[in-house]
Amino acid sequence: MAITLAQSDTDFEQRFAAFLTTKREVSADVDAVVRDIIARVRAEGDAALIDYTRKFGGGDLAKLGIAVSAEDIAGAYAEADPATVEALKFARDRIRSHHERQKPQDERYTDPAGVELGSRWTAIEAVGLYVPGGTASYPSSVLMNAVPAKVAGVERIVMVVPAPHGVVNPLVLVAADISGVSEIYRVGGAQAIAALAYGTQTIKPVAKIVGPGNAYVAAAKRQVFGTVGIDMIAGPSEVLVVADGDNDPDWIAADLLAQAEHDVSAQSILITDDPAFGKAVERAVERQLRSLPRAETAAQSWRDFGAVILVATVEAAPPLVDRIAAEHVELAIEDAEGFLAKMRNAGAVFLGRHTPEVIGDYVGGSNHVLPTARSARFSSGLSVLDFVKRTSVLKLGPEQLRVLAPAAIALAQAEGLDAHGRSVAIRLNM
């Protein structure tokens, strides 16, 4: 049973505030282990990769090879269901079309003083993409990470993926191949992150690492941050559905369970102005759980972190939505556009009764790598912007320098930085 919070209750504010700060994940302290792994990969390179991989059940890379070969990829196509490959290509095309619109434009202009200013965007030269192995090895995530990098113009897109007993999910290889991944290595864990950050004999280093992973991978990403860039550290997924009583409770229950089945730490929240509808959704959840293969995971997530929040009117919901700042927000209400205009914090918003969040997971075209754990208050989903960087450009002639010099020199003096002042003054014989 999920908890129910009614805005009309006198202790609502207190309970809601406590709900917001509920920790859904206990992060294991693996820092020391990870530090050792990184140090060893830096010192020993490939030999350390081979040894760790054997130790952690990833097969004998001395025989298999660290790199996935063209034959391996051809084999993956042969093994994969052709209809699924077509679905992946359909998704890839939609993701590409959408992300192509995100490419930032260079700018160069001359201001009234004659100073030329500009912003110049360039792709990051090489990016590493971590793909988890095992049950969390999702081909859709490969598309969501690799396609924006490709669109951005990244030249080397380097994928690492653990291969339990040497085997990589063939759909993951196909997804990588169709999204333009340039190199694939069958290594995982902190050792794979270390290899991407510092390089080994086989793996050349990259400048940034993206993609989800377990506690070891997350800790390794934090530790190599600075040497390379990293994306956000993703937490467990969450959905917030705002639904009035005019919805089919089964549709909304299905949406809540789609989130809950991901992980026992996932979170599904319903906000409704109709208590009877809320009850109906809860009953539908229980009913649907009976026929769900991942029922155990979904039931635990719903029991531990699920919530039904009752509001007097839908109009009262936006401030609560903003405080929850969910990764996914579904607006299954009449005036979804009007509601959107009144809210600000969400990774992605799905408008209307025919836009289940799952469409965004696969084929909507927008990215499914989104800020979790309330970080939508200050951050954005993955986009082409994560694979480019901006260089600012400034250009003055002697006249412009003469105009700007007095203020620059005054501020340098005020800050006690005489060499700063001199660097300007010397060019003007001041």
Added chain:
Amino acid sequence: MAITLAQSDTDFEQRFAAFLTTKREVSADVDAVVRDIIARVRAEGDAALIDYTRKFGGGDLAKLGIAVSAEDIAGAYAEADPATVEALKFARDRIRSHHERQKPQDERYTDPAGVELGSRWTAIEAVGLYVPGGTASYPSSVLMNAVPAKVAGVERIVMVVPAPHGVVNPLVLVAADISGVSEIYRVGGAQAIAALAYGTQTIKPVAKIVGPGNAYVAAAKRQVFGTVGIDMIAGPSEVLVVADGDNDPDWIAADLLAQAEHDVSAQSILITDDPAFGKAVERAVERQLRSLPRAETAAQSWRDFGAVILVATVEAAPPLVDRIAAEHVELAIEDAEGFLAKMRNAGAVFLGRHTPEVIGDYVGGSNHVLPTARSARFSSGLSVLDFVKRTSVLKLGPEQLRVLAPAAIALAQAEGLDAHGRSVAIRLNM
């Protein structure tokens, strides 16, 4: 004496690679101390702030008040040199004009399948700005951090600044006031970061914290990351000047020293194709050091981290420039534009002989908060984008859902996520 590396030497690659990985900063391990400070501020709020501030020489906030008052700000204007205040306003206006062009535009479009997609940008609700106290208390940095936040539309811009013996640099207060800072508190250190992240009785929490600080502040920012957003962790500053023999050695020496005077860990690098010019610059550096108030700092920086890199031709320099990926790159050469087109990694580029980097520190209009320590390979300077976040928007009707459903369901099945498939299928009576 700076080191000299000549590309024509047989061991150049080896020495250059070692040069690139030179650590310029030893980061003190203050994590445990910072963890305690944060825990205590979370538990005790204002009382902890008052106690830590008294202990660390920041005056008696129980008497002075934690908040800086309107009278304090009026007093700062009275104390400040009017010409410097005018220079700050001149800089503020130029920074504002440039950053206004960085505001991202919302997008909404309908694709050929009739699916509506969009990107919606909203300002972060509240941002904290850390300003160091003492000698590194730079009013120009207040402008560079606060103005972009204001332009982005951030409603609460909350500045914290340590006040040794209760006193804040009046120009820092004036800079905050003219750039639209909404609240100022005279607290610093890890305790100020904790207050911004978790809130106290006096200070309401923010969603993101920006601004430079010492090892304690940096460690605190890392520890609260996730609860709030943070900007980059800035390292010591650096400049890379590419100059041919047609420059006045004194101009280039002044530029190198402007960087070196910041900090003993700062780094100044000259790349030239003219060995005699390189020698002349080195002599000019020694000469200018004699009349520099911060000579001790600058001399130590130049001795420990300064470098002169000799190349056969200017055309050979871009690959080296990209590997150094400096915060600031000055191109004091004939064809600066042509060189710019051939390079990609730099925080900011200053084109031509009349654009000293110092102009960018104060009044150029672009931001002086830039990626250091080779992070320009994967990150950008501070901009309006750091104070907004993007929400993706998706909207389907029944027809669009019918078109996208088969691929979504196929991928959900391939990933073993049945509730995902159901959330789509149930809406189509499939």
